[in-house]
Amino acid sequence: MTANIFNFTISATDGAARRGTVSTAHGDIRTPAFMPVGTAATVKGMTPEAVRETGADILLGNTYHLMLRPGAERVGRLGGLHKFMNWERPILTDSGGFQVMSLNELRKIDENGVTFKSHIDGQRFELTPERSMEIQNHLDATITMAFDECTPYPADHETAATSMRRSMRWAKRSSEAFEARQGYGLFGIVQGSTYEDLRLESVNALTDIGFDGYAIGGLAVGEGQEAMFSTLEVTTPAMLADKPRYLMGVGKPDDLVGAVMRGVDMFDCVLPTRSGRNAQAFTRFGTVNMRNARHADDDRPLDELCECPACRNYSRAYLHHLFKAKEILGATLLTWHNLQYYQDIMRGMRAAIEEGSLASYALDFFAAQENGDIPPL
Known part of the structure; x- marks a missing residue:
């Protein structure tokens, strides 16, 4: 062919x-x-x-x-x-x-x-x-x-x-x-x-x-x-x-x-990109608002398992600062993260279907979403 x-x-x-x-x-x-x-x-x-x-x-x-x-x-x-x-x-x-x-x-x-x-x-x-x-x-x-x-x-x-x-x-x-x-x-x-x-x-x-x-x-x-x-x-x-x-x-x-x-x-x-421009991050633990004051002194990554530049190289505190300062970089980094997260979901489901384990994948996914974001420092 x-x-x-x-x-x-x-x-x-x-x-x-x-x-x-x-x-x-x-x-x-x-x-x-x-x-x-x-x-x-x-x-x-x-x-x-x-x-x-x-x-x-x-x-x-x-x-x-x-x-x-x-x-x-x-x-x-x-x-x-x-x-x-x-x-x-x-x-x-x-x-x-x-x-x-x-x-x-x-x-x-x-x-x-x-x-x-x-x-x-x-x-x-x-x-x-x-x-x-x-x-x-x-x-x-x-x-x-x-x-x-x-x-x-x-x-x-x-x-x-x-x-x-x-x-x-x-x-x-x-x-x-x-x-x-x-x-x-x-x-x-x-x-x-x-x-x-x-x-x-x-x-x-x-x-x-x-x-x-x-x-x-x-x-x-x-x-x-x-x-x-x-x-x-x-x-x-x-x-x-x-x-x-x-x-x-x-x-x-x-x-x-x-x-x-x-x-x-x-x-x-448009949700991952539009949300990224508006300080909303999608993570394994649900949606996180990076404008919230709870992130101002948090030196942890947004999602420690994510491989995007926002999570590999920057802290929650820095991302919070970028949005408070209305810097363009904040929108770029969070958009990148959200798109990465959506593609990670696709990768995860493709692998789970191949393994015949999609039901288990879905149970873990929904359980993590229901747990909510990691506790503040």
Whole structure:
């Protein structure tokens, strides 16, 4: 088999969890995988080299933001997103649907697509399934996402059904407009809010069209973890077993563990980077606020088992000082730590699935989280 054919292989399973590899034109993605978010062609506060050091195989970019600035055609002329941002490994681009839907008064939706005003300068744009495919092609996305409507939550059954069925029609148009290339893939997006019948209808519609992978959209939008997990328990068993499954916009560390145990392979979320910029650190012992005065005289590392620069080289007292002094280095170090921690979780789950010990891994993970942070000095 040619090395850069887009392909998904599963090497081990443990319950519903899968250990696999997505092979692409830009390298392999080890799953379960977490994708750091590089919305505007950068992971905020990090160099691409630093992101790679954490263990990330793939980044996420965004169609909506990049079409507005610097412009998809410009990125294409400059050699594509990989060259533009100095990340030669896989990149997945969100279709822009979620961002456009969140504009509320700035957008109008119809069967053709969405017209909207830029949040930057008010300029009018139209985004359709065909235009979304064109933009993602200019960006040279390794994995392109079908254009969809992100159903708001809460939504009654009729609203959710209308939204989902429009997304399925857009998915077919996205598939027809996608320019197939060796080593590149197109993912469809399952919608249907928290309604079991609509999720299954969406899965069947996307399967009939045929995609290289399947995402689960419209979750982590306010429904709560219990409802999200219940929806996954209905949805993932109905999805093709030989294709990667991607849960969009998720999530907290315990969300990742719970979703992998329910058959999800790929994730993205702004939480580790956004939290890092706001003095919130994710650790084996839960979330730690580095602005708290308890850290001011603490010469211990944030997490003694973590190999990131923040934990290897600096104390809690120094990290606390950086945030109190509003120094940029604090945001960089804590972002690095959070991304490292998320990749450590992925590494841990991959190893546990291979060993058939994911249940034990999860028990230890949740127990450590419940114990809380180490006692103050």
